[in-house]
Amino acid sequence: MHDFAYHRPQSLEDAANFLRTAEDPLLMAGGQTMIPTLKQRLAAPSDVIDLAEVPGLVMIDVKKAQVSVGAMLTHASVASSPEVQAALPALAGLAGNIGDMHVRNRGTLGGSIANNDPAADYPAALIGLGATVHTSKRQIAADDFFTALFETALAGDEIVTSVDFPVPELAAYMKFDHPASRYAVVGVFIAKFGTDVRAAVTGAGPCVYREAQMEEALTRDFSPSALADMTISPDGMNTDLYAGPEYRANLVKIMATRAVEAALKGGG
Amino acid sequence: MSKHHVTSTVNGEPVEFLCEPQETLLDILRDQLDLTGSKEGCSSGDCGACSVTIDGRLVCACLVLGAEAEGRKIETIENMAEGDTLHPLQQKFLEEAALQCGFCTPGFLVAAKSLLDRNDNPTETEVRYWLAGNLCRCTGYDKIVKSVMDVAAEMRGE
Ligand SMILES: Cc1cc2nc3c(=O)[nH]c(=O)nc-3n(C[C@H](O)[C@H](O)[C@H](O)COP(=O)(O)OP(=O)(O)OC[C@H]3O[C@@H](n4cnc5c(N)ncnc54)[C@H](O)[C@@H]3O)c2cc1C
Ligand code: FES
Ligand code: FES
Numbered sequence: 471m472h473d474f475a476y477h478r479p480q481s482l483e484d485a486a487n488f489l490r491t492a493e494d495p496l497l498m499a500g501g502q503t504m505i506p507t508l509k510q511r512l513a514a515p516s517d518v519i520d521l522a523e524v525p526g527l528v529m530i531d532v533k534k535a536q537v538s539v540g541a542m543l544t545h546a547s548v549a550s551s552p553e554v555q556a557a558l559p560a561l562a563g564l565a566g567n568i569g570d571m572h573v574r575n576r577g578t579l580g581g582s583i584a585n586n587d588p589a590a591d592y593p594a595a596l597i598g599l600g601a602t603v604h605t606s607k608r609q610i611a612a613d614d615f616f617t618a619l620f621e622t623a624l625a626g627d628e629i630v631t632s633v634d635f636p637v638p639e640l641a642a643y644m645k646f647d648h649p650a651s652r653y654a655v656v657g658v659f660i661a662k663f664g665t666d667v668r669a670a671v672t673g674a675g676p677c678v679y680r681e682a683q684m685e686e687a688l689t690r691d692f693s694p695s696a697l698a699d700m701t702i703s704p705d706g707m708n709t710d711l712y713a714g715p716e717y718r719a720n721l722v723k724i725m726a727t728r729a730v731e732a733a734l735k736g737g738g
Numbered sequence: 739m740s741k742h743h744v745t746s747t748v749n750g751e752p753v754e755f756l757c758e759p760q761e762t763l764l765d766i767l768r769d770q771l772d773l774t775g776s777k778e779g780c781s782s783g784d785c786g787a788c789s790v791t792i793d794g795r796l797v798c799a800c801l802v803l804g805a806e807a808e809g810r811k812i813e814t815i816e817n818m819a820e821g822d823t824l825h826p827l828q829q830k831f832l833e834e835a836a837l838q839c840g841f842c843t844p845g846f847l848v849a850a851k852s853l854l855d856r857n858d859n860p861t862e863t864e865v866r867y868w869l870a871g872n873l874c875r876c877t878g879y880d881k882i883v884k885s886v887m888d889v890a891a892e893m894r895g896e
Contacts, residue, residue, distance in 0.1 A: 472761035476742065505801045506782045508760070518759065519804070570871030571849070573783060575795045577800070650784065652870075709742050725765075 471507075472514040478523050480565035482629060485519055486606050489627035492517035497629065499542060499581030502573055526581070526629060532557045535637050541580025541630040551572065558642040559661070559736070561599075564591050565644070569652050580630040583615070586622050586677065588708065589653035593678035594643060595635065597670035598659030602634045619676040638663050640715060644725045645673070655713050658723035660684075662692055662727040669726060674718045676709050680694070684726055692728045693734070739864035746807040746869045748773070750859070757804035764788045764799035766807070767814060775815035775844045780841035786872035790814050796852045798871070805882065817846035826892060827851060830885040838876035846872045850886045860886075 475492075479485040489495050496515035498504050503699075506512050532553040539548060548554055549566030550657050568574055568591050582592040583603065595601070596612035603610045606629040615623050619719035624630070638661040645657030652727060654673035658681075669684040687696045702722045704715035713721070740780070741756045748771060749894040755770050767773040767790070770825035781800050788799040791813045827847050830836070837843045846869065853860060853868040865886050866879075874882065 474759050475740070476759035476803065494792070501801055501803065502783060502804075505762070505803070509781060518803075520803075522806070560815075571796055571868055572786060572789065572801075572871040575797050577755045 471508040472511065473515045474508075474515050476520065477517060478520045478731060480523055480525075482524050482526070482606055482631065483548055484519060485524055485629060486627055488519045489629070491578050492519075495519055497513075497521060497584070499578040499584075500544065500576035502569075502577040503585050503587070516636060520630070521580075525661060529632070530554060532654060537561065537580050537635045537725070538632055539635070539638060540632045541590050542578050545574035545579075545582075546571070546576050548571055548579065550646045552691045557637055558635060558641070560643050560661070560733075561635060562597055564595050564643045564659070567591070567647070567652065579633060583628055583633070584622060584624060586616050586620050587653070588619055588678075589648070589655070590674045591643070591645065591654055591672065594654070594657050594659040594670045594672040597678050597680060598643070598668050599641065600639060600661075600663075600668060601636070604632045604634070606631050613680075616678050621677075636663065640733040642731040643677045644732060646721050646725055655720050656725050658725040659687070659724060660726060661732065662688070665689060667692060671722055671726075672721050676708065681722065681726070688730065694728065694730045697723060697727050697730065742805040742808075743806060744808045746809060747811045755804070759803065759805060759806045762800055763790070763792075763802040763804050763807055763812070766804040767799060767812075768881075771817050773814050776848075777841055777844060779841065779845075783871075785842070786845040786849060786875065787842055789848040791848065791852055791871065793802055794852070794855075796849055796871075813848075814847050819846060825851065826889045827854070827872055827885070828867050830889045832883050834885045834888070835866040836877060836885040842872060842874040842876075846874070846882055850882075850889075852876070853886070854893065860890060862887060 492514040495517045497519050498520045498599040527540045529540040531538040537558045544566040545568045555562040582590050601612040603615050641661035643659040645654040656673040667685050667688040671679045671681050672678045702719040704719035707715035707718045745754050777787035782799045783801045790799045790808050794889035849872050865883050
């Protein structure tokens with residue numbers, strides 16, 4: 471790692487001030503992506519601003535129609551929250567299958583979505599549920615938040631504070647995970663709100679996206695058989711040592727089918 | 739850049755150290771505090787050889803900054819045996835040959851202890867889920883998982 475100055479601001483305002491005034495600042499949540507990035511020298515910030523002591527970012531608020539999660543809540547805390555398990559089991563299950571126990575004890579919701587890794591799990595939940603991201607400046611609809619590979623709508627001096635997830639009638643997330651890291655080779659989040667169905671895909675493309683033909687088919691008939699004759703185009707899908715575009719395209723359909731089955735059984 | 743003066747508790751003892759911002763907790767433990775039981779395998783959070791607990795939570799010390807240890811309670815593999823008496827997990831790993839080269843062993847022991855501290859009756863699935871962040875290139879895991887299950891049963895008096 472290159473040298474940097476380390477700060478631990480005690481308020482959101484102070485943290486935002488560092489972002490405005492430091493030469494080349496970088497926020498830190500649990501460091502689970504940031505520290506490896508610095509070790510690989512893919513970033514060389516002048517100042518690291520640790521959000522650990524900023525008040526108000528570690529909260530869970532579960533209401534009947536909405537689950538709100540603070541940006542600094544770890545994946546382990548979301549996974550083990552009895553309130554989240556009861557209100558939105560698909561979200562608790564998603565958080566509980568990110569990486570491994572060590573990573574879940576440090577990695578956070580805010581860090582995951584700000585990073586927008588194409589294979590990350592949380593972006594699928596935000597898009598699948600039509601969530602709203604709250605920041606130090608404004609509210610951003612999830613559909614407008616994830617803009618491109620590792621890119622978001624966040625401004626340079628903007629800090630994610632929490633995310634509101636609407637509680638659906640039915641929902642489930644299924645991923646085909648990489649056996650070492652457990653990142654999603656492909657993950658699909660399906661949610662049904664009355665007559666409205668959302669289908670979010672992560673891992674397959676450069677950025678999480680909604681699969682319109684699936685949403686239409688499932689809106690007409692919310693059952694696994696509604697997807698049976700569907701062909702998913704591999705055009706533009708990711709390719710790596712582990713899986714090519716055609717394989718990923720097929721996984722999109724399989725994971726979506728399993729997610730619909732799981733949602734009908736009560737989610738997970 | 740300026741060094742940080744950090745005060746924390748390591749294995750029950752108050753500890754003070756000076757650290758550069760870019761030094762990890764693993765660097766501090768190994769290079770300054772002479773606690774070399776925690777190993778550096780991958781340095782990227784994948785292998786778990788550097789497993790320690792911070793305020794009771796299992797983490798990779800290679801992905802924590804030394805400066806973050808301020809005010810925290812850190813426990814490492816060095817705190818597991820009591821004097822010359824091995825912890826039951828350590829004893830069982832020896833008896834069951836749950837190690838070969840031994841590089842992953844401190845990490846597995848710290849992780850397994852943190853599971854048994856919370857749950858003395860885990861299923862095999864729960865043990866494998868909890869230890870998923872610890873990699874072993876030698877044993878094939880079965881003996882490790884069996885050792886943890888056996889110690890849990892002994893702790894329950896079975
Ligand atoms: C071994 C390993 C396996 C993993 N497996 C998975 C997996 O299976 N699925 C998955 O989804 N993820 C996985 N991850 C990623 C992990 O879940 C973390 O969520 C992710 O690394 C973000 O980490 P963090 O929260 O510690 O954020 P940091 O690493 O601290 O920050 C990440 C980025 O977000 C920015 N940032 C952080 N917080 C905020 C905020 N509040 N507002 C604005 N910007 C912010 C930082 O500046 C930085 O650029 C894995 C990571 C590791 C190391
Ligand atoms: S050295 Fe920390 S996880 Fe491998
Ligand atoms: S015993 Fe060699 S890596 Fe596990």
